Amino acid sequence: MKLKAQKEIFLKTLENDYPTEEVVSFFLLLTGAFFGIKRIDLALDPTLEIDENQVKKLDLALARLKKHEPIQHIIGNTEFFGLTFKVDKNVLVPRPETEELVQWILDDFSSANRSLKILDIGTGSGCIAISLARNLPRAKISAIDISENALEIAKINAPNNNVEIEFFQQDILQFEKLSETYDVIVSNPPYVRELEKKEMHRNVLEYDPPGALFVKDNNPLIFYDKITKLAKSALKPGGELYFEINQYLAKETEQMMQENGFKTELRKDVFGNFRMLKGELH
Structure with missing residues (x-):
């Protein structure tokens, strides 16, 4: 079958589910990941053929996309901060906004002429910790997550990106005190309230691990409050605490940190x- 014809099948099948540009992007991502065929290859040779097994592989991916499964799960990996991360149903697919949080930390500490100690709480795929490790080679970085399955993914991603991270399976809500002190504590904890589910796409609601996403409506800052209190005694002088936050609770989160003795800076x-x-x- 001609690859161009398979592309038309994708466009027709998914026309009511995704914008045309997104379907084309999905198709090109799949042909690149599965067969090493690039956009330019198809542009230069519209008669490009694929065999029966390749057609079956694309048909299976198409069926999964029709069910709104994330393209990253189908391919098996995603890019974050210029690095490749294995992802599946056990971890959140890293978001572009989280790259901005990593960049903020790097802007603040890249010129630090010392070995930094960094803790990432709720590491998931390890994207924050690993990206920091690649860009702060002198840093000693530890990462915590409650999910054993998530940590299995993170423990694959670290050596795949040529860094060493200490990973620990622990429930941060059960901590009374952190056992070490740090220059940086960073966290992208669960922060989506149940009432916000109606705003979310199926590919997130049905495929991302709910424990990494949602908090109860009546206590949405539970993780922020706990981590902030732990950071009060665990940060070294001049140390910083960084959060990714719920946009609808920005002022409340900032006020909570200020009440715990922190000078704060909020960014869009x-x-x-x-x-x-x-x-x-x-």
């Missing part, structure tokens, strides 16, 4: 939403 992401918060102890 590239989409204009309050998404990042930094705290420094007075």
